[in-house]
Amino acid sequence: MMSEIPFFFLVILVVVLVNSVCLADDTLTPQQPLLDADGTTLLDAGNRFELGFFTSNDSSYRYVGIWFYNILPRTVVWVANRRSPLPDLSGRLSLITNGTLLLTSDNSTTVFWSSSDGSAPLRNPVARLLDNGNFVVGEEAEPNGYVAWQSYDHPTDTILPGMRFGRSMTSGLNLNLTAWTSLSDPTPGDYVMGINMDGVPEEFIWQGKRPRWRSGPWNGLYLSGSPEMVSENLVRYNFTVASQQFIYTYTIRDNSLLAKLTLIPSGEIQLRIWVEDSQQWTGRRDPMDSCEFISACGLNAICILNGSPMCKCLTGFKPKNSTNWDILRDWSGGCVRKTHLDCRNRTDGFFNQSNLKLPQTSSAVMRASLTLAECSRLCLNDCNCTAYASANVNGSGCILWTSDLTDIRFFFDGMGQDLYVRLAAADLIAESRPSNRRRIGVIVAVTLASSFLLSCAAASIWRWKTKKSFVGEETEEKNLDLPLFELDTIVNATDNFSIGNKRGEGGFGPVYEGRLSEGQEIAVKRLSTTSSQGVNEFKNEVQLIAKLQHRNLVRLLGCCVEAGERMLIYEYLSNGSLDKFLFDEVKSGQLNWKLRYNIIVGIARGLLYLHHDSRFIIIHRDLKASNILLDKDMNPKISDFGMARIFDGDENATKTKRIVGTYGYMSPEYIKNGKFSIKSDIFSFGVLILEIISGKKNTEFIAFDQHLNLLDYVSMEIVET
Numbered sequence: 103m104m105s106e107i108p109f110f111f112l113v114i115l116v117v118v119l120v121n122s123v124c125l126a127d128d129t130l131t132p133q134q135p136l137l138d139a140d141g142t143t144l145l146d147a148g149n150r151f152e153l154g155f156f157t158s159n160d161s162s163y164r165y166v167g168i169w170f171y172n173i174l175p176r177t178v179v180w181v182a183n184r185r186s187p188l189p190d191l192s193g194r195l196s197l198i199t200n201g202t203l204l205l206t207s208d209n210s211t212t213v214f215w216s217s218s219d220g221s222a223p224l225r226n227p228v229a230r231l232l233d234n235g236n237f238v239v240g241e242e243a244e245p246n247g248y249v250a251w252q253s254y255d256h257p258t259d260t261i262l263p264g265m266r267f268g269r270s271m272t273s274g275l276n277l278n279l280t281a282w283t284s285l286s287d288p289t290p291g292d293y294v295m296g297i298n299m300d301g302v303p304e305e306f307i308w309q310g311k312r313p314r315w316r317s318g319p320w321n322g323l324y325l326s327g328s329p330e331m332v333s334e335n336l337v338r339y340n341f342t343v344a345s346q347q348f349i350y351t352y353t354i355r356d357n358s359l360l361a362k363l364t365l366i367p368s369g370e371i372q373l374r375i376w377v378e379d380s381q382q383w384t385g386r387r388d389p390m391d392s393c394e395f396i397s398a399c400g401l402n403a404i405c406i407l408n409g410s411p412m413c414k415c416l417t418g419f420k421p422k423n424s425t426n427w428d429i430l431r432d433w434s435g436g437c438v439r440k441t442h443l444d445c446r447n448r449t450d451g452f453f454n455q456s457n458l459k460l461p462q463t464s465s466a467v468m469r470a471s472l473t474l475a476e477c478s479r480l481c482l483n484d485c486n487c488t489a490y491a492s493a494n495v496n497g498s499g500c501i502l503w504t505s506d507l508t509d510i511r512f513f514f515d516g517m518g519q520d521l522y523v524r525l526a527a528a529d530l531i532a533e534s535r536p537s538n539r540r541r542i543g544v545i546v547a548v549t550l551a552s553s554f555l556l557s558c559a560a561a562s563i564w565r566w567k568t569k570k571s572f573v574g575e576e577t578e579e580k581n582l583d584l585p586l587f588e589l590d591t592i593v594n595a596t597d598n599f600s601i602g603n604k605r606g607e608g609g610f611g612p613v614y615e616g617r618l619s620e621g622q623e624i625a626v627k628r629l630s631t632t633s634s635q636g637v638n639e640f641k642n643e644v645q646l647i648a649k650l651q652h653r654n655l656v657r658l659l660g661c662c663v664e665a666g667e668r669m670l671i672y673e674y675l676s677n678g679s680l681d682k683f684l685f686d687e688v689k690s691g692q693l694n695w696k697l698r699y700n701i702i703v704g705i706a707r708g709l710l711y712l713h714h715d716s717r718f719i720i721i722h723r724d725l726k727a728s729n730i731l732l733d734k735d736m737n738p739k740i741s742d743f744g745m746a747r748i749f750d751g752d753e754n755a756t757k758t759k760r761i762v763g764t765y766g767y768m769s770p771e772y773i774k775n776g777k778f779s780i781k782s783d784i785f786s787f788g789v790l791i792l793e794i795i796s797g798k799k800n801t802e803f804i805a806f807d808q809h810l811n812l813l814d815y816v817s818m819e820i821v822e823t
């Protein structure tokens with residue numbers, strides 16, 4: 103008797119064990135639902151994926167989902183009830199006898215999720231988790247045959263290797279991904295990825311209704327916007343693209359590796375492959391940079407990553423509003439043709455613009471049977487046709503555009519495709535001039551060759567002497583090693599001082615942007631010929647700045663005195679002046695505290711150099727936000743020394759009869775008595791700090807309907823507290 107009791111318990115134990123092993127199975131049957139309270143899950147035969155209940159981080163809500171079995175932290179690839187989570191552990195996932203999956207709660211009659219999608223009822227249904235992560239419902243009798251429902255047809259935010267994604271008008275397939283709200287909240291978020299079938303199909307990411315990114319059309323080798331797909335040799339894509347469909351799958355070359363392509367909560371597509379236990383490889387990630395957002399540069403423009411400026415008009419086009427484009431760096435207005443097309447006279451032609459992501463194709467058409475030459479003729483004969491390109495990298499087929507061209511980007515390293523843009527004859531001739539043709543490809547600013555600087559410096563000493571009547575005796579004595587530029591060089595660099603190159607109007611004349619033939623970008627300050635007063639200030643500025651070298655002072659590259667022209671050539675600072683950021687509702691958002699702090703410190707360094715560390719004590723006398731320029735890394739540089747004075751040695755204030763400067767920045771004693779010293783600059787600097795911190799213009803700040811400017815307001819607050 104005594105020996106039979108343990109045996110009895112052993113039998114029970116074995117039965118219990120066998121039962122629980124059965125539950126950790128890959129199938130769900132009508133007899134055996136999955137209960138959250140039991141903590142059981144389904145595991146595929148290859149031990150790659152697990153299906154069960156999980157909790158999101160933010161709450162106690164329970165979801166049914168599929169995740170990688172072996173990967174920590176848990177990485178969920180599919181969620182059933184992302185819109186209606188269960189409040190507690192009472193969840194029950196069951197397969198009812200007609201073949202529908204039903205997610206209910208033991209505590210209520212609510213159906214939280216169901217797989218019903220109108221398919222025919224099954225007789226002996228079974229649901230199985232396959233080793234590719236697909237959860238499939240079918241007839242038990244034919245496990246690999248008829249599929250009534252599968253999770254692959256209802257993706258959440260992830261495409262798994264081997265899964266079909268896309269859209270087809272012929273079969274009615276229409277899949278999309280919706281990102282999670284956050285990394286820990288599966289609720290559908292703002293971002294949706296799917297296929298836009300208008301015109302030539304492309305993959306899109308939308309934020310709500312707004313398109314955010316597009317893939318570019320498939321060109322037989324890669325998506326036009328992702329040439330890097332070619333070199334991702336761990337991954338193989340299989341696209342099936344026609345005018346009515348855009349479907350793809352991808353596989354990993356080593357199919358033992360786990361991988362997923364996910365629309366992550368920040369609205370980006372991310373491909374991750376788990377190469378070894380803890381090592382991950384991240385591939386295609388779109389949108390990947392600021393040029394990938396629709397449409398970073400407006401109509402008929404090209405986005406150049408890290409370009410200065412970032413947006414360029416297509417060849418043959420000019421900014422629609424050059425104030426907005428060149429000075430405010432507001433690209434939204436886009437570009438327009440320099441010369442109207444002249445289709446009837448048949449004088450139009452095409453300009454071959456290379457290394458591009460093809461423009462948005464929503465209103466384009468594909469002609470799969472045409473060659474590129476046939477396409478060219480077709481486009482030329484259709485007065486609505488604005489551009490064409492090869493549809494396939496092997497040269498077959500073409501795409502024709504009949505609208506403005508949008509969302510184009512430039513690729514470096516010879517990647518990207520050729521776009522043939524229709525231009526009027528006049529613009530084609532202008533662009534075929536060799537000097538201009540070179541400029542198309544030159545995007546990276548080339549720094550001035552030092553040899554050029556040296557030879558120029560030698561020449562300048564002599565030439566400065568010959569111009570002494572203008573520059574003055576003082577400069578003659580101090581060897582000015584400042585390059586002299588030929589007038590021709592500056593005329594070429596600024597397109598003959600074209601309006602399009604004009605960047606503003608300073609106190610002494612207009613300022614132009616230009617590009618030397620070496621590629622370096624310059625700012626040219628052209629002294630207006632009518633201003634007699636300007637001559638002195640010009641002299642002053644040349645004398646001063648030529649002697650100053652500091653990272654927080656704008657650098658003078660040289661000057662040009664020829665044919666009655668007097669010009670200063672400065673380094674070009676791509677971000678323009680501080681006031682354009684500080685007082686602009688949109689752009690001020692880019693100035694976080696760290697940046698503002700850095701700008702203040704930079705200005706302080708520049709001032710310290712002027713007041714103490716340079717060979718002379720220099721008082722700027724017109725320190726203000728519009729005289730602080732920002733380089734591409736937002737480093738501040740003090741500019742505009744037209745009013746600066748070299749201070750005569752000791753610290754005492756000097757008096758002047760002519761009060762110069764800008765209202766709002768001048769110290770009271772300067773306005774009253776014309777007294778100035780380095781303290782006048784410090785006063786202006788103080789006003790500038792208040793403006794940088796508050797984002798308000800000193801003179802435009804109005805507090806509580808009182809007639810107080812920012813400065814008055816701040817001093818009142820200090821007195822009161």
Ligand SMILES: *[C@@H]1O[C@H](CO)[C@@H](O)[C@H](O)[C@H]1NC(C)=O
Pocket residue numbers: 139190191192208209
């Ligand atoms: C719901 O059911 C679970 C067990 O299935 C139980 O633990 C829980 O207390 C119930 N909740 C409510 C609100 O009745």
Ligand SMILES: *[C@@H]1O[C@H](CO)[C@@H](O)[C@H](O)[C@H]1NC(C)=O
Pocket residue numbers: 198200201202218220221222223224
């Ligand atoms: C199965 O039954 C459920 C609940 O009765 C119903 O909602 C669903 O439409 C049925 N499915 C099929 C395929 O008949």
Ligand SMILES: *[C@@H]1O[C@H](CO)[C@@H](O)[C@H](O)[C@H]1NC(C)=O
Pocket residue numbers: 276277278279294296
């Ligand atoms: C995504 O697909 C779902 C299910 O087919 C559909 O209801 C939804 O409208 C789609 N969303 C978009 C933005 O196409």
Ligand SMILES: *[C@@H]1O[C@H](CO)[C@@H](O)[C@H](O)[C@H]1NC(C)=O
Pocket residue numbers: 159285286
């Ligand atoms: C979830 O919570 C754990 C522990 O609190 C934390 O380590 C992890 O980063 C969180 N995950 C997410 C996605 O928030």
Ligand SMILES: *[C@@H]1O[C@H](CO)[C@@H](O)[C@H](O)[C@H]1NC(C)=O
Pocket residue numbers: 322494496497498
């Ligand atoms: C180019 O590729 C397309 C599709 O990939 C194919 O249909 C066509 O036959 C190819 N043409 C040539 C000339 O190889």
Ligand SMILES: *[C@@H]1O[C@H](CO)[C@@H](O)[C@H](O)[C@H]1NC(C)=O
Pocket residue numbers: 340341342
């Ligand atoms: C690509 O997909 C199509 C359709 O799904 C299929 O017929 C073809 O065999 C696949 N090609 C490769 C190389 O896997």
Ligand SMILES: *[C@@H]1O[C@H](CO)[C@@H](O)[C@H](O)[C@H]1NC(C)=O
Pocket residue numbers: 423424425426
């Ligand atoms: C350009 O835009 C600016 C600012 O929006 C506006 O003031 C100006 O009138 C516009 N110029 C032209 C030529 O449309």
Ligand SMILES: *[C@@H]1O[C@H](CO)[C@@H](O)[C@H](O)[C@H]1NC(C)=O
Pocket residue numbers: 444447449
């Ligand atoms: C085009 O033809 C019209 C007359 O049909 C003529 O007036 C015009 O000058 C021509 N334009 C060019 C660029 O030849």
Ligand SMILES: *[C@@H]1O[C@H](CO)[C@@H](O)[C@H](O)[C@H]1NC(C)=O
Pocket residue numbers: 454455456520
């Ligand atoms: C367009 O330019 C690219 C790159 O320079 C060149 O490879 C291609 O052959 C050109 N196309 C034509 C039709 O000349």
Ligand SMILES: *[C@@H]1O[C@H](CO)[C@@H](O)[C@H](O)[C@H]1NC(C)=O
Pocket residue numbers: 484485486
């Ligand atoms: C050109 O566009 C106009 C206006 O959109 C349209 O009426 C006309 O039919 C088009 N012509 C051709 C040849 O497609």
